[in-house]
Amino acid sequence: MTTSQPGTPGSPPLPYSGLTVVEWAGDPAGEGTGRLLVELGADVIKIEPPQGSPTRRIGPFAHDVVSADTSLTFWYYNFGKRSVVSDGSESDQALLHRLLVGADVLLITLRPREIAAAGLDYSELLTTHPQLIILSVTAFGLDGPWADYRTCDLVGLAAGGPLASCGYDDHSIPPIRPGGNQGYHTATSFAHCGLLLALLDRQRTGAGQLVDVSMHESLAVSGELANPYWFYPKVLVHRQTCRHAQPVPTQPALFRCADDRWVYFALILADRKPWDALVAWMESLGVAADLTDTAYDDLAHRQQNFAHIQELIECLFLLQDATTAYHEGQRRGLPIGPVNAPEDVLDDEHLQARNFFTTVAFDSDLSALVPTSPYRFSSFQTVAPTRAPRLGEHTGHVPAAKEADR
Template identity: 60%
Template structure:
């Protein structure tokens, strides 16, 4: 089966999740991604947790997460290693880096020079603040990226006496990786038309700055500052709670938009079916102004309504009534999610020792076929094969 990136050759020189995940997205869909690692292995290999409690570079679950389907080549940072790296880049369609300008200079990587030397090469740089500007050589992390990009200030709780809360899942790095994939695809399309590659400069800072949801337009136009709110969109003024606890102790998310007349009618019909509509079916509540004036009363009835039902019933019945509602899943529950199982999202991957490990599958589907992840490489596993081939 021909995959989206089959035939592309990528040299990855990346040491953070943004670059490694961008490389994984290319590799899982058919690109040959050669991950160049230092003698001791990439930094991600030395971060736990560890498979089976084996603390070594080949059992890092952190490394496994971001490096499926790749080849591993170990090169020393000396003249011989740099010469071998240069030979790999000369045969590549894409070279992927994550260093700041100062890091690239120290490593002897001149991306503009490489593009000039190899006219078809696409140099994909994913860095904290981009390759130019006063912050170009500043250090960063996922947390710093979210903070500097403005997104962190919208994340947290109603209680503003405590600081913002960082969302999990390396959201800053993942956002940069997603934009990097878009950028490199655009560069590949242009190369098809012109025959020439180019430097693609992706800044995590800029990637986050354009994902601030309502914060930017609220400030640009009415000059209003959004305020973080517990498990709901940040707004200039507080909105009603959207979390409700069910009889089984599970919380569900349901944001009642009072101005939505369809949602109001659906909700009251559902509550009537359960026998807890009380006075909400009275004609006075057809008025948006009246609902707003009496929202505390509505909220109290909603809390009782959800508390007498289990979360699975609430989820299915709410969806049946056409209402956007869903339970708060724990990560281990997502692994057992019936919908993901029906779509075969999680896949079993055979590891180097013959054991089987479950991995998340592709984040997109193509009608002409798409790839699943293959096992991450052992440290230096492909060094001899790749270097002898090139």
């Protein structure tokens, strides 16, 4: 399925077509939420300070040119938005009120201290704009003893708990943060869900409301196995190399291949069907050794001889390159996958077949290959990425356009 811009002749409207969002956000959690809304048809107007959003100063930078308009980080989180900068001729609050006339959502990431410094009062905003939904996405929520604490993706993952489950078998090494802004993106997912609920409620009541989303709380309920193990048997899980944290160590699941790449293979000894498929595969390559003996039909025997089985599996993968092992294992119905580097993902045949990546041009000299929406819908098409706005590109135009639309 390809993507298209809203308004393509003959195409149905997108879920957020006609939804106007004013974004006052300066971190990936807020900006990522705005990008999700753009992909589904919303018009997102981004308020920036004169120096630009903080993400404009985060690299890498296109062609290694450091400027407010060349940050690939900013591009990624802000495709398709419009940028408005207060030039000092009016207060931020006056600009905000002008933009909120007819707006549906205020997406904002200010902490309570910053809200007070900006002279904002969310209750007054809702009184002035009764249909407005204020979507607040902050580190620790709008109240409580940590409400004004600063954060980053690493702090969020640490304070929320998931970081304790991430790392290596060697526990003399500290926990390791997973890449990709996983903490911010978890908050983004919860923020989107909260907004959907508020929009549904507005359909019923006609009234807006404040939605208070905490990154900390989003992560505190995202600890995977750590939470149920503590809630019920009261035991702690321990991090393991490239596999789920568990109360007791489990078998390694990474195997080196002939081309020096790695595959992840989850061997489940207790399930007879994948065991038989594995042994047949190993036998076809001459490395099954004694695993074909009837003694291995017994689960207890397999468990007792696991170290021996593991050594033979290592031989199996050393005979093949990672791609061959991946496809052959999958053909035999086994849970196996290659450990891809980011550059490998760009060449992934499956993602290419689904047109997941596309090139977006910022101007005649600057372009980047970017991911499209992860959504695929049968009744409508999502928005193809368009370039992120230059700093203040729409200042002076957006308010006038909104007045004309009224």
